[in-house]
Amino acid sequence: STRKESSAASDVYKRQQLVCTFVLIDSRHDPQKIDLDFMQFLGENQIPFCIVFTKADKLGSSKLNKQITSYKKKLLQFWQTLPTSFLTSSSTGLGRKEFLDFIDGVNQDVAKDFK
Numbered sequence: 001s002t003r004k005e006s007s008a009a010s011d012v013y014k015r016q017q018l019v020c021t022f023v024l025i026d027s028r029h030d031p032q033k034i035d036l037d038f039m040q041f042l043g044e045n046q047i048p049f050c051i052v053f054t055k056a057d058k059l060g061s062s063k064l065n066k067q068i069t070s071y072k073k074k075l076l077q078f079w080q081t082l083p084t085s086f087l088t089s090s091s092t093g094l095g096r097k098e099f100l101d102f103i104d105g106v107n108q109d110v111a112k113d114f115k
Helices: 002-014 033-044 061-076 096-113
Strands: 021-026 049-054 085-087
Touching (some): 085 096
């Protein structure tokens, strides 16, 4: 598994045209070392990324807030500023518009560079 993880990280690192990486995090789970390590790798290598918390519909609002806060506190141990994050649910559509609007904005910024 470690070889596969380092291969994925290496693939991301080599992508010069990469504009933003989306790190998908299942909001039902506590912060996972593998996810935190990957985000640390992205940050150390100045690879832009956003966190997309998924399955937000699977938890009650207080448990969901607790999970997201836990993740953010963990990240603030290593980061001064948190990356942009989205709270999403494919079942209910929560966060869909905000997430797609963000992608559209990034794409428009990139398109400007090619004109």
